[in-house]
Amino acid sequence: MTARDATLSDRPSYRWVPAIFSMELRKIFSYRMDFWLQFVGGFLAQFVVSYFLWLSIFEFKQAESVGGYSFSMLVGYYIFSPFIDRIVRANNAFVVSQEIYDGSLSRYLLYPINYLGLRFIATLAHALVGLLQMAVGVAIIFGLWGVPEGVQLTLSGILMGTVGVTVSVLLYYLMATSLELAAFWADNVWSLLVMLQFTTAFVGGSLVPLSIFPEWAQDALALTPFPYLIGYPVQAFLGQLSFQQWLRGIEFSLLWTLPLALVLVIVWGRGRSSYTGVGM
Numbered sequence: 001m002t003a004r005d006a007t008l009s010d011r012p013s014y015r016w017v018p019a020i021f022s023m024e025l026r027k028i029f030s031y032r033m034d035f036w037l038q039f040v041g042g043f044l045a046q047f048v049v050s051y052f053l054w055l056s057i058f059e060f061k062q063a064e065s066v067g068g069y070s071f072s073m074l075v076g077y078y079i080f081s082p083f084i085d086r087i088v089r090a091n092n093a094f095v096v097s098q099e100i101y102d103g104s105l106s107r108y109l110l111y112p113i114n115y116l117g118l119r120f121i122a123t124l125a126h127a128l129v130g131l132l133q134m135a136v137g138v139a140i141i142f143g144l145w146g147v148p149e150g151v152q153l154t155l156s157g158i159l160m161g162t163v164g165v166t167v168s169v170l171l172y173y174l175m176a177t178s179l180e181l182a183a184f185w186a187d188n189v190w191s192l193l194v195m196l197q198f199t200t201a202f203v204g205g206s207l208v209p210l211s212i213f214p215e216w217a218q219d220a221l222a223l224t225p226f227p228y229l230i231g232y233p234v235q236a237f238l239g240q241l242s243f244q245q246w247l248r249g250i251e252f253s254l255l256w257t258l259p260l261a262l263v264l265v266i267v268w269g270r271g272r273s274s275y276t277g278v279g280m
Contacts, residue, residue, distance in 0.1 A: 070150055073150040076148040084237075089197065171229060181268055184272075210227050
């Protein structure tokens with residue numbers, strides 16, 4: 001073997017990426033009943049509660065708008081937000097921590113693949129399915145109900161929203177996986193992930209649009225990655241962001257991926273060096 005051949009053989013191979021992506025998709029669609037129950041039930045639960053809650057608020061206050069949103073615009077917001085919330089979280093929580101606890105992480109350490117990369121590819125597969133669910137769900141709702149007044153569905157908005165939610169998936173993956181890796185030292189990380197999910201829902205724009213928050217709170221949250229997880233992609237899909245606003249959000253989100261990725265790599269390196277799990 002020549003020196004050039006040796007150098008090429010040492011390069012990491014990523015031919016496993018399509019295989020992992022395809023395998024994860026097959027796993028998702030293998031449980032069809034669960035797939036559709038989560039799709040319909042998850043959306044209806046959040047949308048129905050939000051619809052009647054805001055209907056009561058508008059009737060009580062006799063207001064035309066709240067936080068810059070009319071009631072019809074809020075209806076459009078809560079059509080998208082449950083889907084975006086599901087896409088960002090990618091239904092892939094507790095997998096890493098469980099594999100650490102039961103020792104099945106050991107087999108991945110023997111494979112010639114990047115474990116964190118594998119988990120992110122699996123997350124992207126779940127996110128893609130979520131995007132398809134949202135496309136089907138929104139098409140059905142708007143086809144039967146009509147597009148709410150104030151909602152502007154355009155090709156540019158759909159493209160910006162799709163890119164925005166993809167970056168959001170990366171942001172949430174970095175945060176959630178870093179917390180899950182605490183399983184190397186802690187007996188239970190469930191509470192940490194629940195806190196992250198609640199924080200994301202509350203200050204990320206899933207439960208309420210962030211424009212309803214006081215201005216000082218909006219200014220403070222704008223320095224964190226949370227507003228760009230759910231509320232920002234929803235606004236893009238609804239046509240509420242200009243290209244400049246969208247681009248600034250993408251740049252800020254990508255900027256946040258740098259320290260989050262660094263934290264993840266450091267925690268992974270230290271945790272792996274102290275890992276003594278058994279099992280395959």
